[in-house]
Amino acid sequence: MQGPWRGRLRRRRSSTRVAVGRYYDPQTGQFLSVDPLVDETGEPYAYAEDDPVNSSDPTGLWCIFGHNPNGGCRGSATVVNAWHQTDNAWDCLTSACYTTKQGAANAWAGAHNTLNYISGLPPVPAPYPCSNSDAYALGGQLPYFAVGLVVPGSEEAALLEEALADEGSSGGIDLAAGWRGTNMTDQESFAYHYAVHGDGLTPLEYAQDAQAWAASPSGAGTPVQLADGSWGLRYRTPGGGPGGILDSNGSIVTFWTH
Amino acid sequence: MNEFDEAVAAWQTLPFPPGSASDAIDELHADLVLADSWVAESVIPYIERGSRQLSNVDVIKRLSEFRSRATELRESSESQEDEQLLDSYREYIDSLLRAYRAFVDLAMPKV
16 A cells, blocks of 8 residues: 555654665766666656765665666665665565565675764675675675765764664564564564564564563463454563463464563 | 544554553553554554455454443542553553544445
C-alpha cells in the first residue's frame, strides 16, 4: 500500500527518515548507480547540484548494498523500502528485506564503511564477516558506498550514526529469531513489538532479553487467543515487570519489559 | 487524511502505557498488550501489503470488555496515580478500537 505510512512503523523511536545518497566513486567523482527513485526525482544521476562533497541529499537514497560490476545498485529498491518502513538500518540485515547472507554481509560492511568514513576511520577491510559475500567475490573490490554524500557533523550524519548504532549492535544476527507473527511476518512482528515495547533498548538488547525470557518464562501461563485464532500462553510478572506471550510452540508473539 | 489514516496515526503516536504494581491493573495491562497484537496483526500487514486479514478474535467485543474493566478499576481506584494510569489504558483502548474499526470499514467494505 502506498501512502503516508511508509516510514512510520517505527514511530515511537524516531520519526525522522535517514536518507542519504547512492554509490559514489570518489576517484572519478561520479555516481555508480541510477537513483532508484528516478520516477519521482526525474534525475537519474544528478545529486545536490553536482556537489556531493559539500552538499547533502535529504531526499535521496542510501544504497547500502554492494554494487554490481556494471555499477548498478544492488538491492536498492529493497533497501529503500526497508528504510521507508522502519527508519532504521538494522532491518536491512534481516531476511525481511534481503534474504542472503551475502546481502547481510555487504550491508554490514556498507553501513560500517559509511560510518567509518563519517568518523574519519579507515574502511572495514575485506573479507567481510560472510567470507563468500558477493562483494568479495567481485575480486575483492570494496563497494563504493555513500562516501561524500553525508557531510560530517550534519544532521544526516548524526541520524545515520544513530541508525547504524542500532544496526551495528546486531552484529548481523537475525533479531527476529524465535519470533512469530501470525499475519505479520516474523520480522515485522519483531520490529513492531520492539517499536512499541523496546524503549531504551537497542534492537539487539530487546531481542536478547526476549529470547532469554522466552527460554524460561516465570510463573504460570494464562491461555490467550492469538490473532489467528490459535492459542498461546501469556506470562506476566505480578506487580509489574517483564512479560510476554508465547505461541503453542514457544515462539515469541510479544515481549514487554515493564 | 481519511479516517483510517487518522485512526492509525492516532494509535501509532500514542505511547504504550506501562504496567502497574497493582496486580489487577497489571493484569489489564497484559491484556492490553495482547489486544495491541491483535490489531497490529491486521492493520500493519494491510498498510504494508494491502493484506485484508481480519483477526480471528472478536477484537471489538474484547476491547470493549477491557475498557469496561478499566473503568471499573478506575472507579475503585484509591490513588491518583492509578487513575491516571487507567485513563491512559482507556485512551489506548479507544485508539485500538478506532484503528481496528477503520481497518474493517476500509478493508472489508460492506456489499
